[in-house]
């Protein structure tokens with residue numbers, strides 16, 4: 157089970173997440189109350205273990221802008237959170253000669269019921285056909301809010317849509333997860349990975365050690381049952 161702790165804003169939190177066993181730490185470059193700059197992240201990444209993925213979350217559609225932030229901040233992967241144009245992923249792959257991890261976010265609009273299921277199904281097909289992406293992250297969209305919402309989507313309704321997707325794509329589940337519901341999400345959807353931001357915080361942009369430890373412990377325990 158791959159675990160990403162997202163929306164880190166400071167070194168202590170990012171180090172705490174890695175010490176507790178996270179596989180990846182995320183930094184939000186998209187508009188958010190947890191937004192960070194490349195300059196700030198550049199002060200954090202050199203102090204993290206080489207083995208942990210450092211992922212920037214971007215809503216920009218400009219490859220050059222993303223690439224500049226990747227280089228300055230010392231990121232190892234990007235999460236494309238603003239749209240699903242395979243051309244952006246392809247361009248980044250070219251620019252970094254395939255040496256950068258790319259995760260494509262696909263939003264599940266929690267207010268849109270069946271429409272959401274249809275939209276996600278279509279997006280997964282398009283991503284699969286593009287052959288440019290190997291990991292997708294399914295996140296809740298609530299109104300205009302596209303991340304850090306603390307709201308989970310309907311896993312039971314999503315199960316069919318997500319299990320019919322391309323097995324080649326590694327699926328990461330996000331949106332409203334916390335230590336008390338992550339096991340249920342894993343047992344329902346059997347994802348490759350999970351991601352959390354607000355569910356392990358004591359305040360926006362500040363992580364809570366107990367919540368983090370509980371999240372990682374419960375996610376790993378659930379995955380061992382789901383397999």
Ligand SMILES: O=C(O)c1ccccc1NCC(=O)[C@H](O)[C@H](O)COP(=O)(O)O
Pocket residue numbers: 162163182184186187188189190213237295302303304305306307330331332333351352353354355
């Ligand atoms: O976390 C944010 O504040 C955020 C804001 C805007 C765009 C993306 C954002 N986070 C990206 C992530 O990958 C989060 O982990 C994901 O949205 C889950 O958030 P949460 O529901 O709070 O666990």
